[in-house]
Amino acid sequence: MAAVVGFLRRVQGGNVDTVRWRRRPPRPRLSRDRLNPLDLRTDDELFERYRFRRPTIMFIQDRKTHPSKRSLALSAMIQLLVFLRFVATGAFHQLVGDAIHISKATAGRCIRRVASAIANVAGRFIRFPSGQDATNVKRMFHAIAGFPGVLGCVDGTFIRIQTPTENELIMLNKLMFNLIIFQMTCDANFMVTNCVAKWPGSCHDSRVFRESVLCQQFENGQHNGILLGDSGYPCRTYLMTPYNTNDVRYRERYNSALCRTRVLIEQTYGILKRRFPFLSIGLRTSPERACQYVITCVVLHNIGILRQDIVSLDPRDLIIAGPDVDEINHGNNSGFGYRELIARQCFYY
Known part of the structure; x- marks a missing residue:
């Protein structure tokens, strides 16, 4: 701490009060684009894999949006697609996660979070x-x-x-x-x-x-x-x-x-x-x-x-x-x- 104060005195001519400590603004949270299937597949392909077509998926997502406090978090749409993939196949969390390049633990959290959000509006x-x-x-x-x-x-x-x-x-x-x-x-x-x-x-x-x-x-x-x-x-x-x-x-x-x-x-x-x-x-x-x-x-x-x-x-x-x-x-x-x-x-x- 003494070294920092000495450096500031040399830079400001010895007047420490003129130095203003400014906190660097936080970086905005980002959502990774993990190959969003909505941008890559047709309605029929989405229906085969997620049991709903694009307009219905968007309708569901608008009624269960929940913010995340994590940086580089999964978007609400990706979490919904993970859950729909799970209920449409009944596969293990590991396989569901591999399909969208996330870990088994992350896939499980997405499934539980989305299920709870939808059940709340039953x-x-x-x-x-x-x-x-x-x-x-x-x-x-x-x-x-x-x-x-x-x-x-x-x-x-x-x-x-x-x-x-x-x-x-x-x-x-x-x-x-x-x-x-x-x-x-x-x-x-x-x-x-x-x-x-x-x-x-x-x-x-x-x-x-x-x-x-x-x-x-x-x-x-x-x-x-x-x-x-x-x-x-x-x-x-x-x-x-x-x-x-x-x-x-x-x-x-x-x-x-x-x-x-x-x-x-x-x-x-x-x-x-x-x-x-x-x-x-x-x-x-x-x-x-x-x-x-x-x-x-x-x-x-x-x-x-x-x-x-x-x-x-x-x-x-x-x-x-x-x-x-x-x-x-x-x-x-x-x-x-x-x-x-x-x-x-x-x-x-």
């Missing part, structure tokens, strides 16, 4: 119909098979995960696979209107629905309409299930119409898993993070439907499952009489 894109939207949904379902007052179709599916470090037994299903169960409802346009992703593989679909917020809303009369489900669900005044026996003609017509309508939720699962194959392959992550990835993919699915950026599918590729064998009865038969009333009024001809 309420804007996953909404159960109400008001005029509910009226429009009822009209579309009525045009399909003649069911009155249908607000959606409900069903559950599962995703395989790696063996968790805690509570391993509750994740096992009857086939001894580690799974998480998630349940969705959809409208006639394959839009997901409700999603629950938090239950372990040992739970039944009926319990997932019974403990859901949507079930409580129907119990409290917040929705004026009904849901359609398979025979794995209990029959309620707001949840119609198929008959076990088709001994009467109108019951046969009722079951046929219900299956034609309820197949929409099976097709929605098929579209979702076709767009994001890692949901079919399985996730090598913790249950909590797997649930977040599921919600994120549902949000992206709805965005694709809204933007008409959809997957072209062969109908044979869709997952179409029949009703369960056993009908669930939880001691409340109030729905059976209402089901009989609907079957007689709408399908007795």
